[in-house]
Amino acid sequence: MQAQTAPARNDLRIQRWGLVSRVAFRFCLVYFGLYCLTTQILGGLFPNPRYDIPDPGTLWPVRQIVSWTAAHVFRVAGQLVVEGSGSGDKTFDWVLVFCLLVVAAPATVIWSVVDRRRESYAALYRWFHLSIRFALASEMFLYGMVKVVPLQMPFPFLNRLVEPYGNFSPMGVLWASVGSSPGYEIFAGSAEMLAGILLVIPRTATLGALICLADTVQIFALNMTYDVPVKLFAFHLILMALFLLVPELPRLADFFFRNRIAATSAQPELFRTPRANRIAAVAQILFGIGLVCMNGWAARKSWYEYGGGRAKSALYGIWNVEQMSIDGKLRSPLLTDYGRWRRAIFDFPDFADFQRMDDSFAAFGASIDVHAKTLTLTKRRDAKWKAHFTFLRAGQNRVTLDGDMDGHPVLMQLALMDRNKFLLVSRGFHWIQEYPFNR
Numbered sequence: 001m002q003a004q005t006a007p008a009r010n011d012l013r014i015q016r017w018g019l020v021s022r023v024a025f026r027f028c029l030v031y032f033g034l035y036c037l038t039t040q041i042l043g044g045l046f047p048n049p050r051y052d053i054p055d056p057g058t059l060w061p062v063r064q065i066v067s068w069t070a071a072h073v074f075r076v077a078g079q080l081v082v083e084g085s086g087s088g089d090k091t092f093d094w095v096l097v098f099c100l101l102v103v104a105a106p107a108t109v110i111w112s113v114v115d116r117r118r119e120s121y122a123a124l125y126r127w128f129h130l131s132i133r134f135a136l137a138s139e140m141f142l143y144g145m146v147k148v149v150p151l152q153m154p155f156p157f158l159n160r161l162v163e164p165y166g167n168f169s170p171m172g173v174l175w176a177s178v179g180s181s182p183g184y185e186i187f188a189g190s191a192e193m194l195a196g197i198l199l200v201i202p203r204t205a206t207l208g209a210l211i212c213l214a215d216t217v218q219i220f221a222l223n224m225t226y227d228v229p230v231k232l233f234a235f236h237l238i239l240m241a242l243f244l245l246v247p248e249l250p251r252l253a254d255f256f257f258r259n260r261i262a263a264t265s266a267q268p269e270l271f272r273t274p275r276a277n278r279i280a281a282v283a284q285i286l287f288g289i290g291l292v293c294m295n296g297w298a299a300r301k302s303w304y305e306y307g308g309g310r311a312k313s314a315l316y317g318i319w320n321v322e323q324m325s326i327d328g329k330l331r332s333p334l335l336t337d338y339g340r341w342r343r344a345i346f347d348f349p350d351f352a353d354f355q356r357m358d359d360s361f362a363a364f365g366a367s368i369d370v371h372a373k374t375l376t377l378t379k380r381r382d383a384k385w386k387a388h389f390t391f392l393r394a395g396q397n398r399v400t401l402d403g404d405m406d407g408h409p410v411l412m413q414l415a416l417m418d419r420n421k422f423l424l425v426s427r428g429f430h431w432i433q434e435y436p437f438n439r
Contacts, residue, residue, distance in 0.1 A: 016119040025121055026111045028243055029128050031104035035236060036135050038062055038096065044138035047291065049298035057096050058083045070095045087229035097232065126268045130284075132240050133199050136212055137288060139237060140196030141295045143219075147189025149299040151307045153179035158318050158347045161422050164359050174226040180424050191215055193292075200288030202281050206265065209244040210252075216241055306348075313346035314368045315375070315391070319399065319414035326410050333357060344401075344414055352377060375401065 017025070036042060038057035046053070056062065063082060070076040070091060080092045087093075146152040153175045160176055168176065178185050192215050198208025220234040245252070247266050254260040269277045303309045321341045324331050331340040335357050343355040352366035352375075364387070365378040377387035389403030389410075397416040404410065420426045423439060430437075 017121070022118070022121070023108060023112055025125060027104055027108040029124070030107045030111075031100055032132060032135075032240060032243065033128070034100045034103060035097075036131070038100070039233070041135050041139060044142050045134060045291075047138075047142070047294040047298060049294065049301050054083065058092075062096070062099075066092055066096050066099055069099055073098075088233040089229040089231055093232055122268055126270055129244065129267065130270065132243055133205055133209075134284075134287070136237065136240050136244070137196040137199040137208070138291055140192045140199065140212060140215070141291050144189045144192030144196060145292075145295040145299045146302070147185045148193060149189075149296075149303055149307065150179070150182045150185045151299060151302050153185055154307060155179050155182065156424065158345045158419070159353045159355070159361060161419070161424065162318060162343060162345070162355060162359075163361070167359070170226040171228050174222060174228065183429075196291075197288065200284050200291075202277075202284060205244070205267075206248050209241050209248075213238065213241040213245065311349050313349050313352070313366070314370050315346040315399065317346060318417040318419065319344040319346070320417055321412055322415050323413040324411070326405075327408050341412070343417075344412070375403075377405070 038055065040055050042056055043053035057066070067080055070080055074095060076091055076095075080095075081087075081090050082092050143152070156176045156179055160172075165173075178188075191211065195208050195212035195215050198204040199212060201208070216234055216237040220231065220238055222228060223231045223234050251262045251265070255262040270280045271277050320343055321333075324340055326339065331337055333340065333342065337357055340357055341354045342357050342359070345353040345355065346366070346368075347353070349368070350366060352364050354362045354364070356362065365380060367376040367378075368374070373391050373393075375389040375391055377389075379385040385406055387403065387405035387410075389401040389405075392400045392402075394400070399414040399416075401410070401412040401414065427437070
C-alpha cells in the first residue's frame, strides 16, 4: 500500500481569498512595509560594522512629520528625543507608529475599493512573505549574535559589584542577572540564532517562524516585566512572526491538536520552475550566511571595544579609600560625609568611578599616564572642573593618590579589593550540591 499524502488546503496559489484575507493582507503589506523601511530593520538587513546606519525614520521627511504630529496632535511640548538614547520606547517611536497606522488604514481602504475585483495576491504575497522572513531573520541574527558573544548583557562591571542591590532598576536587575550567567546568555542567543537560520532556509521557514515566535514572546515578556524600553519593537516582531504563521495554522492545528495528517504547505514557490526555485533557495541561504558573518564580525569588533576582550584601566580594580585628606584635613569615613570617597573604581581605560560613603557614585573621565604616573579626572558636564593626581604604587595592592581636585589639595591611600572574594565572581558551577547555596 502506498502512503497517501494529505492534499494542501488553503493553497494560496489557486484559491480565491476571502474578503477579510484580502483586506488584512493589504493592511499588513502597507503597515509592515512602512515599519521595516523606517526602523532599524532596514539597517539590519544590510549590516556594516564600520558604519552605524541611522534608522530611516530619524531622517527627512519622516522625522519632520513625526515631530509635527507629536507637537500638534499629541501636544508634546519641547524637543523630542530622536536618536542616541538607546531606548526603543521613546515618544518619537510611539508617535511614529501612530503615523504609520494613520497612513496604513486609509491606504488599505483606498486599495480595497480600487482593487475590489481582484481575487487574490498570490504573487505579491510570496515576495512580501520572503521580505518579512528576512526582516525577522536579520533581527534574530542581530540580537542572537550579541548574546552568543556575551555583549548585550555583559558580566557585571566593577561598580555593579559594590552597588547596593536595592539601587538597581528592574532593567538593571535583568541585565546583571543574565550577565552573571554567560552560559544562559549564550543559550538564549543560540535560540535566536537558530530561529534566524531556519527562517532563511525555505524548507524550514515555518519551523523558524515558530521558534522566532517563542523567542520574541519571551523577549516581550521580559521587556514588559522588567521595564526594558524595547517593548514596542519586540511586539512588532511578534506580529511579523504571526503573519508568517497564519497561513500555516490549519496544518499546525492538524498536527498538534487534531491528530490528523498535516497537509502539505500552502506557501507558494517563488518561481514556476524547480530550477529557478533551487537557485532562489541557494541565494536565500547565501544571503543568510552573509548576515551571520556580518553580525559575527560586528560582535567580534565590539568584544574588543567594550566586551570581555576590551582594554582595561592601568589601575584596574576596586580600591578601598583607607585614608583621605582634603585641604590637609583628614576626613573620617562617616556615612554623613558626602565629600569623602569610600571606593575608587577603575574599569575602563577612559573612565573612573568614585563611590561616596552613602554608596552613591560620581563618574569621571579618566586619563592615566603610566610612565609619568599621573591621573587626570574630568567631568563631562563641567569643562572647567579638573583634578590632577600623581600616583605611587607600593606593590600591586596599594596606591597613593596625591594632587589637586577642583582647587583643593587631596591625598588618598587606596587598598585593592580582591575581586574573587565576591560570590558572584567566584561561586562557579557545581554538579553536586548537598544543600541549596542560595545567598
